[in-house]
Amino acid sequence: MSKKTISKGKFNGIAACANAAGVITAAAMDQRGSLKKSIGKAMGHDASNDDLTNFKISVTKILTPFASAILMDPEYGLPTLEHRAKGTGVLLAYEKTGYDASLKGRLPDLLEHFSVLRLVEAGANAIKILLYYNPFDTAEINTHKHAFIERIGAECKANDVPFFLEPLAYDDRFDEKGFEFAKIKPKYVSGYMTEFSKERYGVDVLKVEVPVNMKYVSGTSSYNGTEEAYTRAEALQLFKEASDAATKPFIYLSAGVSDEVFRETIQLAGESGANFSGVLCGRATWQDAVPIFGSQGKEALEAWLSDRGVANIKALNVVVEKYAKPWTTVYGGEKNIEIV
Secondary structure, three states: OOOEEEOHHHHHHHHHHOOOOOOEEEEEEOOOHHHHHHHHHHHOOOOOHHHHHHHHHHHHHHHHHHOOEEEEOOOOOHHHHHHOOOOOEEEEEOEOOOOOOOOOOOOOOEOOOOOHHHHHHOOOOEEEEEEEEOOOOOHHHHHHHHHHHHHHHHHHHHOOOOEEEEEEEOOOOOOOOOHHHHHHHHHHHHHHHHHOOOHHHOOOEEEEOOOOOHHHEEOOOOOOOOOOOEEHHHHHHHHHHHHHHOOOOEEEEOOOOOHHHHHHHHHHHHHHOOOOOEEEEOHHHHHHHHHHHHHHOHHHHHHHHHHHHHHHHHHHHHHHHHHOOOOOHHHOOHHHEEEO
16 A cells, blocks of 8 residues: 555644554534524523533533534633643634525535634634535535535645544435435435545545444344334445545544444444544434533533533444444555645
């Protein structure tokens, strides 16, 4: 394998988000509107911006001692960064939350008051972008998205900071959580892993969905028992095929499933031989704490996080550390990387 050249800033930024073994065990806390609504629902009235920030502070303070990095939004989350554990890397989100449903294609947009430079100045070791992506959408829509990602890649390159891209597969004809989409999801995930591994986009790490929906994988604890989209053996093959489609380091996101389901998912990925380099796990770790915070307040939240939240993240870390490979593996290992 030929030597891989990586700039010093990008190498150090990825390393800052990984643990000593080169594996990324990051916590995600960049949820905005949806989390605020959930907190408000539990409170019985609209949550304030301060309520959202205070929730994020508690999660950051209690969970980052067990995470290699924290993914945060700059709109409500910057005050949390001073509460993170020493040595915890920082990924900051650059995209606006959600999308304009009146426009076709779930088109992306950026936060108006930030740039990559400003995010780095705010403490980012890496920049994260979420992109809804259908590899089989019209050329007009996907050209728009490709150009958008090319611009972000160029901006990250200019500031010598890593670019973490989170593509989310969709097809407007289907419910993304439903059975029909589950059957076609593997080719959508493999499709975007192939596309955004291309050098033209400047992506350094892919933050991806698993290629299957676990509730439709027969032979697993997560199976709903009624609809089979794939057997366990087929799921293992699909994990490996999606992994092989990537020529960049990639990590898995939890996508809002429970901590038990996500642990089983990562076990399956590991058994398949998928070349993943860790996880960026959010709601699977802390989502059950939202109603506690809303109804009982910060003290009860922190008690739950210190008990169940820490137990969740520790249990996930055991599985990740067993199966994940260092982010440098895809390049032949750190010895095969030339830092410039």
